[in-house]
Structure formats: C-alpha cells, structure tokens
C-alpha cells in the first residue's frame with residue numbers, strides 16, 4: 001500500500017463517522033484491494049464506502065448477485081494475491097457458511113464482516129443484536145478452527161479490521177469480524193492515524209519453485225503460491241495432500257490436514273487472543289462482556305466501584321478462540337460472574353465451560369433491538385453483592 | 386499413451402482419470418487441450434476453475450495450470466474474483482449442467498449480464514452424474530432418472546438461449562459428436578473479449594444412457610447426431626417440430642463492453658497519484 005496515497009486521501013486527525021465506515025477505512029489502511037458484497041442492513045454502508053473509496057487506492061469493488069457469490073469472489077481474488085473482504089449481516093452470513101469452510105480448508109486469507117442484526121430469519125432487520133456468537137464459531141460444517149474478533153466502539157472498528165487482515169494474512173485463513181448494527185450505525189469521533197503507525201502484515205509467498213511445491217504442508221503455515229506466477233497450483237476444498245492433490249481415501253491424510261489447520265491457531269493462541277480487563281486484581285464480582293454490550297458493562301462496574309463494590313470488568317476483543325485460561329484463572333478469585341449480551345445467552349455458555357461450579361453465573365440478556373443499559377448491568381451487580 | 390500429443394498439458398502423476406468408460410469428459414478435455422495448443426497459449430497464462438461434479442473433474446486436477454476446484458455451483462463466482470485480479474490471464478470454467486445451470490444458475494446469468502471476460506465450458510450430460518443419476522434442470526421431458534422413476538415431468542432449461550439473452554458476448558452449443566466445431570468454438574471462446582459460453586452436450590452412458598435406452602457411448606453419440614438440428618434450420622421450424630431436438634451452432638457472437646475493463650477505467654479516472 002502506497003502510504004503517501006493514504007496520507008493524501010485521509011490525512012491523520014479526528015473524524016466523525018459510523019462504525020461501518022470505520023471498518024471500510026480500516027480495510028483500506030490494511031491494504032484491502034478487493035471487495036465483493038451484496039446489500040444488507042445494517043452492513044450496506046461498508047459496501048457503499050468501499051465502492052466510493054477503493055478505486056481511489058487502485059482497488060476493486062464488485063457487487064455480486066448474492067452473498068454466496070460475494071464470498072466466492074473474494075476467495076478467488078485472494079488467490080490472485082489481492083487482500084479481499086466482504087461484509088454482510090445475519091441472513092447473508094448464513095449463506096456464506098459453506099464457503100467459509102472452503103476458505104478454511106484451502107487456507108485462503110479473507111476477511112468476513114458480520115454486522116449482526118436481530119434474528120432468527122429476517123427478524124428485526126434494522127436492529128442490532130449479538131446472536132451470531134456461535135454461528136461465527138460453528139456456522140460451517142465439520143471440524144474447523146475459527147478466529148472471530150469483535151469491536152466495541154467506532155474507533156475499534158477501524159483497528160479491529162486492520163487486525164483481521166493481519167491475522168488472515170499471517171495464518172492463511174478467513175477472519176470474522178463480529179460487529180453489530182448498533183456500533184455499525186453509531187457515529188463517534190475517531191482518530192485516523194498516519195499510515196506509518198499502522199502495522200500491515202503481508203502473506204508469505206514462495207521464494208522459489210521448490211517452496212511452491214507444498215502449498216498445504218511442510219510448514220505449519222505454508223507459503224501461498226498465488227495464481228498467475230507459473231506455479232501450477234492446485235487448490236481444492238476436498239481433503240488434499242501437502243501438494244494440494246486430492247486424497248479423500250487415506251484416513252491419515254485427512255487427519256493430518258485437519259489437525260494442522262487447528263494447530264496453526266492453537267499454537268499461536270497467545271498471540272491471537274486479545275482482551276481488555278479493568279479492576280480484576282481484587283474483583284469479587286466479574287462482568288464479562290463483548291461488543292456493543294461492553295460499554296454499559298464498564299459504566300456499571302465504574303458505578304459499583306464508586307460505591308465500594310469490588311466489581312471487575314472483562315471484555316473479549318477476540319471471541320474465538322475463547323480466552324479460556326484467563327477466564328478460568330479469574331473465576332477462581334470471584335464469587336459471581338455477570339455476562340451481559342444482546343441475545344438469550346451465548347457467550348455465557350462458553351464462560352460456563354471454564355468456571356467452577358461454586359461461582360454464580362448470571363446472564364443479563366436482552367433481545368428486541370434495544371441495547372443493554374448500564375442500569376441493567378448495575379442492578380445485576382447489586383443483586384449478588 | 387506416451388504418444389498422445391496433449392500429454393504435456395496434463396498432470397501426468399494423477400492419471401489415469403476417474404472418468405467412466407465412454408464418458409464424454411475425455412473428449413472435452415482432449416478438445417480443450419487441442420484448443421490451447423492451436424492457440425499457442427502458455428498454460429502459465431491459464432487459470433482453470435471448476436465446481437463439483439464429474440464434469441468439474443475434467444480440468445481439475447488433470448489440466449496442468451493453476452486450478453481452483455471450488456464448491457458446488459460457484460465456480461463462476463470464484464472466477465469473477467480471479468479475473469479481476471488477473472485480467473491478463475485466460476480464466477476458464479469447466480463444469481457440469483447441474484453445477485453451472487442448476488445450483489449455480491444465478492451466477493451464470495449474472496456473469497453473462499456483466500459480460501466478464503471468462504470462458505465457460507458447460508458440459509451438459511442431462512443429469513446429476515456424480516451423485517448417481519438424479520434429474521437435473523437439463524433432463525429431457527419424460528426421461529427416466531433415479532429421482533424421476535415415472536419419467537421427468539419438468540421441462541429442460543435452454544441454457545445457451547438463456548445465456549445469450551442474459552448478455553454474453555459469445556454462445557455456442559455443440560455435442561461431443563461434433564468435435565471439430567467444438568474445437569473451433571472453444572478457441573473462439575478463449576479469445577473472445579467478454580463472457581463466452583460453450584455448451585457441450587455430452588454423453589453419460591452410465592447414469593443417463595442406460596436408463597433411457599441408450600446403452601453405450603456410441604449409442605448416445607449416434608442419438609446426438611440424429612437429433613441435432615443446425616441453428617439456421619431450427620429457426621424455420623415450429624416449437625413442436627423442435628421438441629426433443631438438440632439445436633447446435635453459434636447462438637451469439639458480438640462485441641460488448643467488458644466488465645473488468647470498465648472496472649479499470651473507473652480506477653484510472655479516480656486513482657489518486659500522490660507523487
């Protein structure tokens with residue numbers, strides 16, 4: 001990415017914009033050069049911003065006929081070496097699941113944004129929700145790893161998107177951004193940095209023909225012999241050997257491949273999984289939240305603290321893989337864990353797997369499209385004091 | 386086998402192919418390789434994309450080029466991203482009728498409408514072959530398949546006419562019994578700027594023929610020849626006369642604005658040059 005182009009187009013400084021727009025600008029700062037998508041509320045502003053801005057940096061916007069085609073097109077573009085992204089909401093995210101699995105199996109770096117809205121089905125199309133926590137983890141079939149990250153503010157939409165591109169390039173896999181309709185449409189002040197301040201990671205390419213011979217093995221994260229360079233790369237979503245050649249009959253070939261796909265994430269979990277915590281040192285009551293529900297959670301914790309209640313705050317930035325070790329450790333010191341989220345209890349299921357039975361686990365769950373208030377979280381804290 | 390001139394275009398380590406005896410897929414692979422050879426295309430300039438099905442196996446993994454074997458029905462959508470990224474390469478999709486015109490029919494229509502510079506070889510064997518011979522959107526009315534044991538009550542889609550109407554630059558239909566016309570059309574499709582479709586009516590004696598009194602590949606080829614009507618002649622025939630016939634020929638051959646060129650025009654118009 002030409003830094004001087006970015007500097008000229010988007011001079012560093014404070015801007016006032018929507019979360020969706022911040023995601024688009026984050027993508028451009030990360031070097032995204034190809035976007036394919038299909039309109040859907042509350043994600044359309046990402047497409048609109050990309051359609052307007054991408055050509056200015058020499059990138060391509062293609063509006064596809066549906067979300068299945070959109071994710072297919074970005075996978076194809078990624079194999080030509082272009083950093084690629086699509087964005088959608090619940091219904092479209094459901095349609096993309098088969099090809100998310102394809103991108104995992106073929107180790108294709110792509111970024112998929114799900115600006116979550118109220119479901120199931122068309123649900124409340126214009127209302128935000130956090131109901132896709134598990135779809136982001138287990139939406140596609142078969143054993144597979146997943147990385148999903150979730151922004152809690154407009155500013156974070158920008159940086160989360162850069163992280164997503166860097167993770168996808170580094171680990172050669174699809175990265176899911178779980179935003180939501182409230183943050184996507186909310187306007188906040190954000191600081192656009194100088195491109196110099198942005199770390200941008202590029203995928204590893206083979207340095208010679210020899211390195212291009214094992215696109216799906218050899219190393220834990222093999223170099224990617226992109227198309228058009230004369231490598232005669234073969235890519236298939238069927239079980240394949242390290243060379244890329246299909247072998248669906250040898251049990252050990254499948255075992256080795258799928259275990260390696262997991263291992264490349266497992267082995268780098270420390271580097272991938274990020275969170276934010278406050279007042280956890282002496283906390284007796286821990287509020288664990290994510291995405292749009294994190295802000296009211298923090299407000300409630302601050303209020304409780306001002307009243308001398310030993311409340312702590314934990315926010316997942318990475319929702320998958322789950323910060324299991326940290327949650328497990330913190331849970332040993334607390335009496336109760338409160339989990340506010342805009343669904344009927346999804347993150348809480350994951351939390352439950354890693355805490356002892358003697359910890360009280362309380363969900364603050366709200367659906368219907370109205371965000372959780374700090375009052376609601378505060379009341380839950382008061383109940384367990 | 387070592388004398389086969391087209392062997393140099395194939396990944397020899399994965400031969401022999403998985404095709405059944407008498408499958409039309411071999412003819413398509415052979416003619417495609419000959420087209421590449423006659424045009425003098427360097428396989429390094431080819432990207433082959435296919436979906437899922439027996440016909441999707443024609444290029445993948447056998448053809449020695451970059452090959453992307455995608456999900457069922459979606460190869461044209463994958464190819465769209467590839468063509469945008471590699472506008473100077475030949476991007477070719479070879480896949481089945483179920484794949485491209487059934488589950489993936491929407492992508493076929495819209496790629497033709499966009500007129501993106503992709504060459505599609507759609508191998509129409511009237512059936513979902515790989516899954517064991519179920520009815521397809523191309524199965525003739527009345528034909529027996531494993532899921533139409535009492536005869537097909539649906540009408541087949543006229544793929545070539547539909548794609549021509551949708552906006553493609555080039556559309557032709559031939560059968561595997563017309564290898565020289567097929568070769569000519571595949572060469573044209575490869576060199577044509579814009580969306581090009583070659584529909585190949587191909588024999589599947591195993592899943593289609595045997596259930597429909599066409600026991601062997603030669604039986605099927607004879608049936609193709611007997612039932613084929615050149616487009617010019619067909620235009621003078623009534624729908625009733627054309628019932629059950631295979632209309633062959635070039636349906637469209639025209640110049641039309643191409644999608645990726647237009648995309649790049651936009652970039653040239655607004656690209657910010659900071660230096």
Ligand SMILES: Cc1ncc(C[n+]2csc(CCOP(=O)(O)OP(=O)(O)O)c2C)c(N)n1
Nearest residue numbers: 438439440457481482483484512513514515
């Ligand atoms: C989403 C999805 N649905 C169904 C299948 C199963 N399937 C595999 S091949 C095939 C049919 C292929 O038919 P066609 O494209 O006509 O190719 P042929 O095998 O006849 O050459 C189907 C339905 C699949 N792989 N993926």
